[in-house]
Amino acid sequence: MPDMQYFEIPDSSDDAVMRRLRSLPDRDPPGDGWPRLAAELAAGLAQPPRATVGRRSRRVFRQAGLAMAAMLLLALVIPRMDIPRMEPEQPIAVESPEGVNATLVAQSQWLEQLVAAPALAPEAQDSGQVLLDLGLRQRIGEIDSALQDSDHADGDARRRLWQARVDALSQLVQLRWAGRREALHAGIADGVGVQQAMLWSN
Amino acid sequence: MSSRFAIDVPPELIDSARSGALASLERLYRLFERPGHNLALRLLSDPEDAHEVLHDAMLSAFRRLHQFRGDCPFWAWLRQIVVNTALMRQRSRRGHDAHAQEIPDFESAVPDAGPDPLHLAEAAQVERALDLLPAVTRSVVWLFCVEGYSHPEIARAMGQSVSFSKSQLARGLARLRRDLGVEATSHA
Numbered sequence: 001m002p003d004m005q006y007f008e009i010p011d012s013s014d015d016a017v018m019r020r021l022r023s024l025p026d027r028d029p030p031g032d033g034w035p036r037l038a039a040e041l042a043a044g045l046a047q048p049p050r051a052t053v054g055r056r057s058r059r060v061f062r063q064a065g066l067a068m069a070a071m072l073l074l075a076l077v078i079p080r081m082d083i084p085r086m087e088p089e090q091p092i093a094v095e096s097p098e099g100v101n102a103t104l105v106a107q108s109q110w111l112e113q114l115v116a117a118p119a120l121a122p123e124a125q126d127s128g129q130v131l132l133d134l135g136l137r138q139r140i141g142e143i144d145s146a147l148q149d150s151d152h153a154d155g156d157a158r159r160r161l162w163q164a165r166v167d168a169l170s171q172l173v174q175l176r177w178a179g180r181r182e183a184l185h186a187g188i189a190d191g192v193g194v195q196q197a198m199l200w201s202n
Numbered sequence: 203m204s205s206r207f208a209i210d211v212p213p214e215l216i217d218s219a220r221s222g223a224l225a226s227l228e229r230l231y232r233l234f235e236r237p238g239h240n241l242a243l244r245l246l247s248d249p250e251d252a253h254e255v256l257h258d259a260m261l262s263a264f265r266r267l268h269q270f271r272g273d274c275p276f277w278a279w280l281r282q283i284v285v286n287t288a289l290m291r292q293r294s295r296r297g298h299d300a301h302a303q304e305i306p307d308f309e310s311a312v313p314d315a316g317p318d319p320l321h322l323a324e325a326a327q328v329e330r331a332l333d334l335l336p337a338v339t340r341s342v343v344w345l346f347c348v349e350g351y352s353h354p355e356i357a358r359a360m361g362q363s364v365s366f367s368k369s370q371l372a373r374g375l376a377r378l379r380r381d382l383g384v385e386a387t388s389h390a
Contacts, residue, residue: 013385017378018347020328026206029239030253034231037260038224106222113224 032181035119039177042114042170104162111169120176129179136172140165205349206237207281216276220267227264234260234277238284244344245288247333251295252288259287285345285359292337331381335374342367343374 114120122133143165150158211233218226238259242252263283270279332340338360345351345359346367356367379385 013379014375016384017375017382020324020382021332021344021347021378024244024325024328024332026236026240027243027249029235029256033235033239033253033256033260034228037231037257037264038228040257040261041227041264110222110224117224117228119228 035177035180038114038117038119039173042111042173104159104166107166108162108169111166111173114173115169115176120173120180122176122179126179126182129175132175133172136168136175139168140172143168205281206240207234207277207349208275209233209237209277211276213272216267216270216272219264220270230264231260234280238280241281241284241344241349242288244332244348245285245337245341246292247337247340251291255284255288255291259284262287281349282359285349289341289360292341295337328382331378334381335377339370339374339377342370343378346371347375 122130143161147158147161147165150161211230215226215229219230235256238256239252242255242259243249246252246255259280263280266283270276332343335343341360342356345356346353351359353364353367353371356362357364360367
């Protein structure tokens with residue numbers, strides 16, 4: 001039981017202490033807070049509800065993982081290759097979401113916003129990340145083509161395509177965030193990545 | 203009220219963030235990242251922990267935006283999430299960190315206050331005195347003196363009694379007075 005002597009109302013000397021506490025200057029928060037948070041929000045959005053993760057979804061994830069591993073291996077084997085200069089932040093066109101799972105469409109659009117956000121610009125990626133970035137954007141383009149050609153496909157097929165699009169965009173966000181985090185740790189986030197500059201200068 | 207958290211947010215911005223608009227979420231984050239980081243820093247006295255708490259609290263808040271009913275200001279709702287997250291982290295650390303305990307005895311020994319305060323900047327001196335407080339005591343002092351929490355609010359947030367909050371405040375202020383060289387005017 002605390003001693004009752006401590007229950008006094010703060011006196012004027014306490015006021016002086018409080019004033020000094022309140023006048024303490026703010027400290028600057030770390031600079032990488034928002035990109036990290038945005039990436040995690042995206043990752044959370046991209047996860048399908050537990051009950052809907054079926055065998056087919058797991059197969060899609062597994063295939064995406066294998067594709068990522070293959071691209072990474074390629075990146076390690078071929079440290080430098082000619083990559084055409086391209087605009088990495090071009091908005092990705094999507095078709096009308098009619099008849100498609102609205103949640104997947106909303107997730108997809110939200111992830112696109114993230115990918116286009118300056119905080120996740122593909123700066124300072126190493127060669128492996130540049131290749132993965134390119135591969136993921138190509139995959140998203142292929143999915144978009146498939147969606148455009150799937151007007152007469154059944155709802156389940158279109159839903160799978162939208163799920164694959166969300167997965168690919170989520171991986172792209174994670175990849176961009178990883179590059180950003182490494183750059184911040186290396187103190188080069190504000191400049192153009194050396195590796196990327198080398199790759200895109202051709 | 204001196205809380206840096208007391209920032210009015212337009213309802214439209216909250217609605218927009220609730221719908222998932224990235225720009226609105228970022229705007230909210232930018233508005234509150236500094237007060238959130240500083241509150242967590244004062245409660246935990248560790249920049250890395252404060253960074254993690256800010257992140258976890260914001261993530262939690264953004265995922266629970268639909269639960270914000272508007273029956274209190276948005277900043278108060280968000281601040282409570284930051285406080286809860288920081289106190290949870292403090293509790294999880296307490297087992298490993300003897301410094302995280304509350305002050306057990308009014309006359310217990312404290313570490314040397316260090317160099318002559320006259321040679322330190324005012325802020326550095328206050329920060330140092332604050333950092334020397336045990337984590338729980340420091341949290342009570344900060345929430346009461348700077349954030350404007352009442353004792354019942356502190357007791358609820360910490361899972362303790364109102365008496366506990368009052369005694370920790372009194373002991374914390376007494377130690378700060380001593381470390382800052384402020385003379386008491388009425389305490390025995």
